[in-house]
Amino acid sequence: MYEGTADLEWLYPGDVIRGIELPNIKTEDFRLRSTSDSGKEYTVRSLMEQDFFVYLSHECDFNDNKRQFVILAPMLNIDQGLRRSPDAFERLKKSNDVENYPYYLNLFYYSPSTPTFPNEMIVDFTRVISFPRKRAEQLLPNKCLQLTAESRSLIKAKLGYYFCHEQECPVLVE
Numbered sequence: 001m002y003e004g005t006a007d008l009e010w011l012y013p014g015d016v017i018r019g020i021e022l023p024n025i026k027t028e029d030f031r032l033r034s035t036s037d038s039g040k041e042y043t044v045r046s047l048m049e050q051d052f053f054v055y056l057s058h059e060c061d062f063n064d065n066k067r068q069f070v071i072l073a074p075m076l077n078i079d080q081g082l083r084r085s086p087d088a089f090e091r092l093k094k095s096n097d098v099e100n101y102p103y104y105l106n107l108f109y110y111s112p113s114t115p116t117f118p119n120e121m122i123v124d125f126t127r128v129i130s131f132p133r134k135r136a137e138q139l140l141p142n143k144c145l146q147l148t149a150e151s152r153s154l155i156k157a158k159l160g161y162y163f164c165h166e167q168e169c170p171v172l173v174e
Contacts, residue, residue, distance in 0.1 A: 001111050006146040014108075014155040015055040016075065016116070016145035020138055022129070051075070052116075054108075054123045055139065056159060069130040070139075075110065075121045092122070096151070098158045105162050108155050116144050125162045 006015070052075035060066050082088050093109050094101040108123045131139075147155065 001148060001151045002113055003146045003148055006143050008140055008143055010059065011055050011057075011070075011139060011143065012059055012146060012152055013056055013159070014147035014152050015143050016110070016113075017053045017055060017072070017139050017142045018051060018116070018144045019142050020053060020072075020131075022131075052121070052144075054110075055143075056123075056125075056128060056155075068133050070133055070136055071128050072131050073123045073125060073128045075117070075123055076127075078120055078122055093120075096154045096158065098154070098161045102161070105158070108158055113145055125159065 053072040054075055055070065056073055057067070057070040078089075078092070082092060091101065091103045092107060095103040095105075095107065096109050098105065106125045108125070110117075110121045110123065112118050112120055
C-alpha cells in the first residue's frame, strides 16, 4: 500500500501528512450542544485534534501552484461498530477497489504503518477541508507516507466515484 520512502518534493493524492496547523479555526466558531431532542448525547471533536491528514487534491494543484487552496481530509480511527462486524469490516477493506467492491463510497481504508500509525484508519471524503495554498509549504516537510502508484489509482477512482466525475464513474453516469 505504501512506498518505502516518501518523496518529499511532490504531493500526490493519498499522501499522509502529520502535524499541520489548521488556519482560520476559532473556538467561537463552534456552537456545542450536549444532547439532542431525543436525549442522546453527542461529542464534538475539532479538526485541530487530528494527528494525520490525507492530501486529496490533484498533484498539479499543489505542485504547479494552480489553485489558491488544496484539499485535505482527516484520518480517522475505524468505528468500533464496524470492527465488530467481520463481514462489514472485510467489505470496508476491499472497498478501496471501488470498481469491484462498490461499498462505503465515502471511505478509504489505510492499513497500519508502524511506527507512523499502528492501527487501521480511514479517510472520510465527507470531511474534506480547504487548506490555503500560501500555507501549503508546511505540508511537504510533514509528509510521512506515500501510497504506491496502484493504491494512488484506487484512491483517485474512489474519489471520482464519490464526487461522481464522469471519467471515473461511467457506471453511475448515463
